Amino acid sequence: MSARVRAADVAVGTELPERVYPVTRADLVRYAGASGDLNPIHWSDRVATSVGLPGVIAHGMLTMGLAGRAVSDWAGDPAALVEYQVRFGRPVVVPDDDTGAEVTVRGRVAAVLDEGRVRVDLTVTSGGEKVLSLARAVVRLS
Template identity: 80%
Template sequence: MTVEVGTELPELVVRVTRADLVRYAGASGDFNPIHWNDRVATEVGLPGVIAHGMFTMGIAARAVTRWTGDPAALAEYHVRFGRPVVVPDDERGAEVTVRGKVGALLDDGRARVDLTVTSEGEKVLSLARAIVRLA
């Protein structure tokens, strides 16, 4: 694979449903009711039930590891949480879209990948960057 500054990763679109949130809560042990109870979520000022931040972060990392073909190639990963992914209580859930582009080639055979992660047209992760080892 030839990689240069500006190389774009394939777009990844993931649907997140309430059932996904339940599975993630079980796997992570994070049973905070803002991730499954509308009443609690709105009482604390959220627009509704939101996806776990680390779940959203994991979706974005998946776009990078699919592109590299090797999860171990992901050497560093940083994000800031911008907006929550609001997950409606319906069959469609929320859509999370991940786009990435190589922003820099580093001297040590690695590349910086800049990610744009959105849901419903709003950026949900900011300053999302991954450092990957190139084959």
């Protein structure tokens, strides 16, 4: 975790450092066990393609969690993230290889609010496609 970001050091347009997270099939197995979401679209190519998906996909909440992690890492405190919302746009397809997929998170301060809070708008992509839309977080800075 980085040092806490101070509200006085942030303005509209401040960019968060880009974060790239690898996601492999092993990560999906671990997430399934931790979350209890054992839906076979997250581990079986046969099932995923039979329901019209291009292959096994990452859990949406895993993708959402990675984007939230990028914000809380930037803020320097997980408790600084006080509001968070996304819409799931496209799935993150995770190939059955040693590389998997990558989820890239970019963020920018879109508004300075009251009480040391800022709104951060996020762009979350995988394979060049936007996977989360209307992704935004409100962060309380020190």
